[in-house]
Amino acid sequence: MAGQPARATAARTRVSSPKWRARWAERVEPYLYIAPSLALLIIFTFYPIVRSLYLSLFLTNPLGEPRVFVGLEHYANALTTTFLKSMGVTLLFVLYTVPVGLLLGLALALLAHQPLKGTRFFQLVFSSPLAISAAIGSTIWVMMLNPVSGIVNYLLSLVGLSPVRWLTDPSWALPAVGMVSIWLRLGFNFVLMLSALQNVPEELHEAAMVDGAGFWAKTRHITVPMISPTLFFAAVVGVIHAFQVFAEIDIMTAGGPSDATNTVVYRIYQVAFRQYEFGSASAQAILLFIVMVILTYIQFRLGERRVHYQ
Amino acid sequence: MSASSRFTRLLLYAALCMAGLVMVFPILYAVSISLMPPAEVNTFPPRFLPSAPQWSNYAEVARSVPVGRYLLNSLIISGAVTLGQVATASLSGYAFAFMNFRGKAALFALFMSTMMVPWEVTLIPNYLTIRSLRLLNSYSGMILPFLATAFGTFLLRQFFLQIPLELEDAARIDGCGRFRFFWSIALPLARPGLLTLGVYTFLSTWNQYLWPLLVTDSRLMRTVQIGVRFLMNEEGMQYHRIMAGVVLCMAPALLILVLGQRYLVRGLMAGSVKG
Structure with a gap:
């Protein structure tokens, strides 16, 4: 970097301390700045990765100590048992939540981006789920989705629809949790899309208006391509987020009914902290990580081609 | 019209x-x-x-459930994690932006590689570590693992990089020491970055769910989120009381949203890089 000679001069002007000591301090000082972060990352990130890999090759006792070396057996077991079913549930959950969440976020952002009075108020309203944690949101929705006294079934009955056992019917539970998850995430998607819209140059819209483009044509041919990097980013982050959903499931369904919402992360939690099979759970966590890396890679390969960067 | x-x-x-x-x-x-x-x-x-x-x-609900204690626990934990993370990240972010040293590129790559690792891979060993340190049911157990993140380092490095290097040269010619430059010139200049990281860290710690669920089983050590989880068990189907507890627990974050929307939004967007 450019500042180096001047820095050396500065060190030399400190006449009070001997030259060698100043130089030594100069050399060591950067590491002192990095040391706290590095030490913590080693203890709580690098060491755990290695230990997870190691544990995944063993049968462990309930204390988490490796006991019997089993090689890749945990991995092989995972691929032949209900792990695959959990992976299917997880992928289905991603499919339910991410596209709808993105579309709704975009729709709200387009709505709140119109040049109208009072849009700031609506922007605050639309971003309000940002302040709601998954635990709190899920608790509220458990009440609202109650099959007998819940307000959702009541509203459905007003338009003539029959009541749904949202969280206890195996075919409804995952969509219901997905719906709550979409709502919880919608504030974030909205804020993301809105700030992307605000960065689209005004002249582009004006030029389109002069050419007689209507709202839909403008949205499709100008707005969406212009904010496609944000859409792509929101999709990648959204998929990773959906893969890791936990609190909603723990509070609303605990993985049930009959494993209909037993996602991989929830399963790992149960295997590790209910059955105390840390080795098997570690193997499944590593498999999940591999699937996430592959999916993110595919998204980048597919997405980069469609995204329009300025 | x-x-x-x-x-x-x-x-x-x-x-x-x-x-x-x-x-x-x-x-x-x-x-x-x-x-x-x-x-x-x-x-x-x-x-x-x-x-x-x-x-x-x-x-x-305040009489039957220690909601005040939950809020206090969450406040202490989120506050400590926020302060700690801003401290460690500003030091390391500053070093990566302003200093030259052997192995800098490799160390930086090492830091960045941790951003790829999702928490479920580190969860089990970290739980075992915290348990073997006998830190279950303690504030330290909920604070320690989150005191340093590569994301924070990266975010603040980007803010420090906006400060011209010549400023440091000038300050040092005037006899300003390295740490003093960091402390009294670079840090104040990077204030938007510190606030962004701070708001994001505070909120994501406040909303943490799985980790505090794992490392606490005593009622008085629960955070707000874990307290909410057990409200339904403890209050039966008494929704009026459950919702009173829920409202008390969501009020602080709603207040932060209304007051600090700007930093919150910026922090979330920066933070979403990590997911």
Whole structure:
């Protein structure tokens, strides 16, 4: 970097301390700045990765100590048992939540981006789920989705629809949790899309208006391509987020009914902290990580081609 | 203004109001239920508003559940993690932006590689570590693992990089030491970055769920989120009291959203890089 000679001069002007000591301090000082972060990352990130890999090759006792070396057996077991079913549930959950969440976020952002009075108020309203944690949101929705006294079934009955056992019917539970998850995430998607819209140059819209483009044509041919990097980013982050959903499931369904919402992360939690099979759970966590890396890679390969960067 | 554009505006306002109502309905409904007398909660058809606000629900839930303690626990943990992370990240971010040293590129790559690792891979060993340190049911157990992140280092490095290097040269010619430059010039200049990281860290720690669930089993060490999780078990189906607890627990974050929307939004967007 450019500042180096001047820095050396500065060190030399400190006449009070001997030259060698100043130089030594100069050399060591950067590491002192990095040391706290590095030490913590080693203890709580690098060491755990290695230990997870190691544990995944063993049968462990309930204390988490490796006991019997089993090689890749945990991995092989995972691929032949209900792990695959959990992976299917997880992928289905991603499919339910991410596209709808993105579309709704975009729709709200387009709505709140119109040049109208009072849009700031609506922007605050639309971003309000940002302040709601998954635990709190899920608790509220458990009440609202109650099959007998819940307000959702009541509203459905007003338009003539029959009541749904949202969280206890195996075919409804995952969509219901997905719906709550979409709502919880919608504030974030909205804020993301809105700030992307605000960065689209005004002249582009004006030029389109002069050419007689209507709202839909403008949205499709100008707005969406212009904010496609944000859409792509929101999709990648959204998929990773959906893969890791936990609190909603723990509070609303605990993985049930009959494993209909037993996602991989929830399963790992149960295997590790209910059955105390840390080795098997570690193997499944590593498999999940591999699937996430592959999916993110595919998204980048597919997405980069469609995204329009300025 | 033509009639058609006035009509469009009306339509837009109608759409805005509808969408807004749907978005905030769960929040408003929770508040409404929290103020209902028990007899009005499970009626059919359900009521939208209480006949008269019943404030005693709040007193009741506060008497049976230590909501104040939950809030205090969350505040202590989130505050400590935020301060710690801003401290460690500003030091390391500054070093990566302003200093030259052997192995800098490799160390930086090492830091960045941790951003790829999802928490479920590190979860089990970290739990075992915290347990073997006998830190279950302690503040330290909920603070220590989160005191340093590669994301924070990266974010603050980007802010420090905006400060011209010449400024440091000039300051040092005037006899300003390295640490003093960092402390009294670079840090104040990077304030937006510190605030962004701070708000993001505070909120994500406040909302943490799985980790505090794993490392606490004593009631008095629960955070707000874990307290909410057990509200339903502890209060039975008494939704008016559950919702009073929920409202008390969500009030602080809602307040932060209204007051600090700008930093919150920026922090979330920066933070979403990590997912």
